[in-house]
Amino acid sequence: MTDFHRALHSLRVWDTELPSFDPAGAPPAPLPLFHEWFTAAVAAGQTEPHTLSLATADEDGRPDVRTVMLHDADARGWHFASHATSAKGRQLAARPEAAIGFYWPAQGRQVRLRGHVTTGTPEEAYEDLHARTTGALAAALVGRQSEVLDSPAALAEASEAAWHRAEAEPDAPAPSWTLYVLEPAEVEFFQGDARRRHVRLRYRRTADGDWTRELLWP
16 A cells, blocks of 8 residues: 555544534525624634635636635625636636635535636726735736746746736725625535435526525535
């Protein structure tokens, strides 16, 4: 057995007491339950609960996935941001459908969403970026996300210049920075169980815009 396999097989899943979840008491729409679970994840000490996996498809239909940060979750949908010129930005422009997933092992919980993605206004993107840190603005000013990098030195030079500009011009615009909103057609809440009797509650949007709820086999 290799070191990799020994390490892999030594791991336990949810080596903690898991909360209970009674789907009978779930709200009629998924957003309030997401807010409740997110707040509980923060209270449980979950590391970076606002990070999510974002899956898109390229022009050939091949799936692509990466980790980004949640910027908001409201009646419009789940918000995240990136450069329109990045790989994910180009993919979303061509195929404005995506899936996102949250995993909070501190409570054995997952939340999965699939739906249509729209873009916010330039004003919203500007406000989103400038509500963040100087480092976030500097990174946005560097731009060129997903392009081929010639050398680490080229990145260091561009980053240094962007940091100087961000500090000197805290209102500097980053034209390609875009706010995206995923309006879900499906939202699934997964509560892990130590005896593997996991609870899976799926919300599906109906033709009239309401939600229907259904349990899924684990």
